[in-house]
Amino acid sequence: MRHHAIACFTRVTVITALFGITFSSIAAPPNVSLQHVSLQHQQFEGLIREPLSLQVTLDNGKPAILDAFVTRPISQTTLPVVIITNGTVGTAEFDRWEMNPNRASSTALAFARHGYAAVTVLREGYGYSSGGAEYLGGSCKQPLHKLAGEKDTRDLLAALEAIRRQPWASPDKAVLAGMSAGGFAVLATSAVNPPGVQAIINFDGGRGSIDGKSLCDRAGLIRAFTTYGVTARIPSLWLYSRNDQSFTPEMGRAFSEDYRSGGGKAEFIEMPAFGKNGHVFMDTAPEDFWWKRVAGFLAQQHLPYEEVVTLPVTHLASPANLNNSAGKKAFRKYETARLYEKAFATGKDGAWGTAYWARTGREAADAAVKSCEKFQPKGAANCTVYAINDEVVAK
Numbered sequence: 046m047r048h049h050a051i052a053c054f055t056r057v058t059v060i061t062a063l064f065g066i067t068f069s070s071i072a073a074p075p076n077v078s079l080q081h082v083s084l085q086h087q088q089f090e091g092l093i094r095e096p097l098s099l100q101v102t103l104d105n106g107k108p109a110i111l112d113a114f115v116t117r118p119i120s121q122t123t124l125p126v127v128i129i130t131n132g133t134v135g136t137a138e139f140d141r142w143e144m145n146p147n148r149a150s151s152t153a154l155a156f157a158r159h160g161y162a163a164v165t166v167l168r169e170g171y172g173y174s175s176g177g178a179e180y181l182g183g184s185c186k187q188p189l190h191k192l193a194g195e196k197d198t199r200d201l202l203a204a205l206e207a208i209r210r211q212p213w214a215s216p217d218k219a220v221l222a223g224m225s226a227g228g229f230a231v232l233a234t235s236a237v238n239p240p241g242v243q244a245i246i247n248f249d250g251g252r253g254s255i256d257g258k259s260l261c262d263r264a265g266l267i268r269a270f271t272t273y274g275v276t277a278r279i280p281s282l283w284l285y286s287r288n289d290q291s292f293t294p295e296m297g298r299a300f301s302e303d304y305r306s307g308g309g310k311a312e313f314i315e316m317p318a319f320g321k322n323g324h325v326f327m328d329t330a331p332e333d334f335w336w337k338r339v340a341g342f343l344a345q346q347h348l349p350y351e352e353v354v355t356l357p358v359t360h361l362a363s364p365a366n367l368n369n370s371a372g373k374k375a376f377r378k379y380e381t382a383r384l385y386e387k388a389f390a391t392g393k394d395g396a397w398g399t400a401y402w403a404r405t406g407r408e409a410a411d412a413a414v415k416s417c418e419k420f421q422p423k424g425a426a427n428c429t430v431y432a433i434n435d436e437v438v439a440k
Contacts (some may be wrong), residue, residue: 084407087385087434091354092157093117094385096146096404097164098173101203111204112173114146116153117162117213118354124162125218125349126208128201129153131167132225137178144172145404148328151383152222155332158356159340160349161220164208168200168230179226180252185261188253190269193226194233201234205242215241220348222246224327225291229269232304235281236273244346245281246339248327251300254291270300274307281309282342284335286316286323314338329384356383359435368395375399385434388413392428396420406433 086094097113117124129149133140146165153163170178179193201221208214219242221231228250235245253261260266281304285297292300294315301313319326319334326334340350361380367373375397379389384401388409391397398416403409410430417428431439 084410084433085386085405087406089354089356091119092154093119094153099166099204099207101207103199103203105199109169109200109203110173110175111169111200111207112146112167112171113164113204113208114150114153115162115164115211116150116157118157118160120213123215124160124213125215125220126205127156127161127163127220127222128204128208128231129156129163129165130197130201130221130223130227130230131165131171132223132227133171133178133180137170137181140171140178145402146172147385147402147404149224150385150402151329151332152327154356154383155336156222158332158352158354159336159343160351160353162208162211162213162215164204166201166204168197168227179230185253185255188261188265190229190252190262190265191272193252194229194236194269194273197230198234198237201230202237202239205239217241218243218348220244220246220343222248223250224248225250225324226252232270232273232277232281235277235279235309236275238276238278242279243348244343245277245279246342247281247283249285249289249292249297249324250283251292251296257290257293260296267300267303270303271307274304274309274311277304277307277309279310280342280346281311282339283311283313284316284327284338285313286319286326288318288321288323290322291324312342331381331383361432361435361437364389364391364397364431364439366391366393366395367397372397379432387434388430389432390414390417390428391431391439392417392421393426394421396425396428398428409433 094116097115099111099113101109101111103109129152149165153165156163167174169176179196183189209216221242223231228247229252231245232247283301285294298313301311304311319330343350359380379399386403386406386409387401389399390413396417398413400409400412410433414428
């Protein structure tokens with residue numbers, strides 16, 4: 046029996062295949078049918094999920110392209126917009142070649158199910174977005190928090206303007222949400238009080254984490270949060286997990302107090318521990334881990350918070366050749382995970398591989414097969430795709 050597993054496309058672990066590589070087409074083996082499967086993006090009744098390439102003009106007059114993905118209810122009227130923006134691992138290679146908007150697919154689905162046009166936006170320097178990331182040119186000694194905040198603000202304001210030109214987007218009702226460095230980005234943007242933005246949601250936000258205990262230029266970071274609070278008048282929610290390995294709840298609470306000391310409106314909530322590292326709960330935890338807290342905050346701002354679309358419960362038949370406990374556990378996780386685009390592959394001897402957060406179902410399938418085959422002995426039969434997104438494709 047094979048007991049090897051492979052890590053998925055996560056922020057922490059680099060695995061076999063990278064999203065930045067152009068994958069070859071999948072040659073479907075005899076026991077796999079891809080005829081009726083979407084090799085692009087998982088769809089749900091009542092929702093639309095599709096990539097966007099935002100052509101924007103920055104406030105310095107320069108054109109830019111921002112890599113984005115929208116998940117929204119099908120509606121005859123315009124929808125309130127929530128922009129969800131990304132964090133970083135601080136390496137240009139990962140952020141450019143592996144990062145993609147589907148990192149927030151589960152977060153976007155949660156907002157879309159409750160009536161929002163949820164647009165995940167990668168700021169400059171990430172994924173297919175043009176330009177360089179906000180941390181380029183900085184160092185731990187001089188992380189340039191202030192300049193990073195200015196660049197983040199420029200990107201998010203341009204993104205909001207471009208999104209509002211879409212026929213489905215409300216021109217005057219929006220929320221800004223971000224994780225980690227993205228949380229810092231939306232707080233920086235709150236300082237200019239963008240018209241029509243009614244709420245800010247900060248998931249584990251900050252910059253310059255070293256080891257979860259110390260920070261690059263702590264004084265400069267505190268100064269940034271305090272400065273943002275001086276002018277910000279938009280209500281903000283700050284969520285930090287008990288076992289966050291980058292920014293502890295104590296750090297997050299202190300950041301929020303700095304923001305409030307300047308005059309900003311901040312509600313701080315310490316979230317329960319999640320997995321081995323609560324820093325990733327926004328994009329990894331199931332919706333019911335965090336939505337109730339967010340819904341209460343949205344209700345206070347007179348914004349939508351009630352369910353408008355119900356997602357079906359996914360039930361997939363287990364692979365017959367999955368003969369080990371690790372593989373069976375991984376498949377049970379796969380079955381319920383909303384980490385699209387995703388795929389699961391198996392080998393005849395019980396080997397298996399998963400891929401999450403790919404740009405397309407095709408890329409996920411190729412990556413899952415590569416992950417599975419990494420542990421195959423020489424001469425063994427090739428691994429094959431078993432499931433793509435929420436559908437079994439193996440005959």
